[in-house]
Amino acid sequence: MTSPTQRVCFQLRVKPELLDEYIRRHSPVWPEMLAEIAASGRRNYSLFLGEGGLLTGYYETDDDEAAQAYLAASEVATRWEAQMAPFFDGLDGRPDQAATPLTEVFNLHTQLVASGAAAATTESTH
Structure with missing residues (x-):
């Protein structure tokens, strides 16, 4: 049996005076870094x-641990x-390792499946 997909959400704060440069550094991200993110098993990032x-x-x-x-x-x-790392306020360590995940409190698909409504919803959209 395969494990369910883990959805991970996190927040960090970019220093306001560095916002433009932060955006520039992500437009685009290094191709080799994109490949490493994908190779790590992260998707839909x-x-x-x-x-x-x-x-x-x-x-x-x-x-996520792997x-x-x-x-x-x-x-x-x-x-x-x-x-x-220098772009972030109040961060100790590497951004990819030190960001604290947020707690998921609602997911539409999960609740539809649990209520048995997912099949009915899927059928009504086709």
Whole structure:
């Protein structure tokens, strides 16, 4: 039996005076870093920037501990995270290792499945 997909969401705060440079560094991200993220098992990865530099990240993975360990051991990720660390307020350590995940309190698909409504919803959209 396969493990369910883990949805991981986290927040960090980008220093306001560095917002433009932070955005520039992500437009685009190094190709070798993109490859490492994918190789770690993270997928559907997005970053969203809000007011005051509030950065919210989201990704899915089958094993977040394994993904974290892979990136912690990656020379490419180590270089990338060393360059990204100065952008964040109140962060001790590498951004990819030190960000605290948020607690998921609602997921539409999970609740639809639990209520038995997922099949009916899927059928009504086709």
